[in-house]
Amino acid sequence: MSQELTLQLIDTHAGGDVSRIVVGGIEPLPGATVRDQMHYLRDDADGLRRLLLEEPYGIPEMSVDLLVPATDPAAEVGYIIMEVMGYPIYSGSNTICTATAVLESGLVPKQEGRQRFKLESPAGLVQIEALVEDGVVETITCGGLPSYIDTYRASIHVPHLGEVTYSIAYSGGFYALVEAAELGFDLTRDEERDLAHCAHQIVEAIQAERGFSHYTLGDVGPLPFLHFMGPIEQVADHFYRSRSTTYVHPGVICRSTTGTGTSARLALMHHEGRIQPGDRLETVSLRETGFIGEFTGMRQEGPHTVVENTITGKSYVLARSDIVVNCDDPMVRCDGLHHILGAAQAASG
Incomplete structure (x- = not known):
């Protein structure tokens, strides 16, 4: 039956x-x-x-x-x-x-x-x-997880790619952050397959070389994500915009820029002294959709400066x-x- x-x-x-x-x-x-x-x-x-x-x-x-x-x-x-x-x-x-x-x-x-x-x-x-x-839910703003930079501009040799410079952020998962232009990408939709292949090679190389531990959670597994970053442009006072895209699994590039990827980018921008509390960043995807992250504050957790943030977007x-x-x-x-x-x-x- x-x-x-x-x-x-x-x-x-x-x-x-x-x-x-x-x-x-x-x-x-x-x-x-x-x-x-x-x-x-x-x-x-x-x-x-x-x-x-x-x-x-x-x-x-x-x-x-x-x-x-x-x-x-x-x-x-x-x-x-x-x-x-x-x-x-x-x-x-x-x-x-x-x-x-x-x-x-x-x-x-x-x-x-x-x-x-x-x-x-x-x-x-x-x-x-x-x-x-x-009666229509126009936007949702949610608290992002406290985010911090674990590693800043390290270098690794990746077969077929050569030396790749990356940073590591935690924002709900560990992210490798790479400059898209340094790898020859403009972050356009026709690059999606190549972006996924490139990210997979980098993530596998980092996983083989090292692991990461959160300052309170401890071992949260091998590095899963990679976030490609485009150039940052300032479009208004305290408001920035950047193209970006996130790799999450072999063959899979997220349609959106991801909320945790946006939080990771805020942590990196703060680490580099490029934003202050109250500043916002709009990340724009390969499909021209976006999330807005706001840097709301910071605190010290042991050796890490932790960035507090929110993420705003619309769901249909x-x-x-x-x-x-x-x-x-x-x-x-x-x-x-x-x-x-x-x-x-x-x-x-």
Whole structure:
């Protein structure tokens, strides 16, 4: 007998990055915090991530965000981020999409003008400020993770590329930051495939040479991301703009500039003495979409100067749907999924 299951989704995108928000069909997960629930999903129920990011339902360029009850009473809703490379503790574009879905689904009622509320991510509480005009969520501003420079302008030999100069920032994950022009790129859409190939070579070389440790989190795994930086232009007082693009996985360049990539760039600009608190940077993607990062403050954490920041962007709702999951379909993998399905579905399956 066919085992037919359903999941309720709101598909969104911010800056071109598609985030599938799972709003129903999954049982509450064990764990005292959203971070604990993320660990459970990663270690014992990874089937949900694979199901929605692999054929026939998804592609690696997408992300998935599972809404869960908040464990912190200060938050309205919790969410767990799933991407092709695993389970990042934070993501700007995913947070912008999740906050929009929370408002559009009515989990947090919309209020005209500016409204504030908190979400609980695996990284902790996130302050959200939404601008609602005529019932439409026009922008979301979310707190970026405190960011800092770990390594400044180091050099590494990369086969077929030669000597490559890079910096390393932490902004929710470790980022290699490279000047696009030094590698022969103008950051145009026709370069996307070559950018992904180039970034993969650099990331593999850095991973083979060294690892990175966060000053409080410790080992967070090998370097996953690379951010190509274009020239910076000042377009107004305290406002800058730069083309950029982010590599996240072999063959995958993000459609958006990424929120954490923008936070990493703010940390580098501050390290170089190019911005002050209150300054803003708009990063512009290969698809001409953008996020605006604002440098809001700084503090000293041991040897690191940590940059506090916010990220502003707009998310669009693409679809509200029920995904029908037929476990008899040879293209579908239901392993690692049955035990987290809603009780009624699990019983019927």
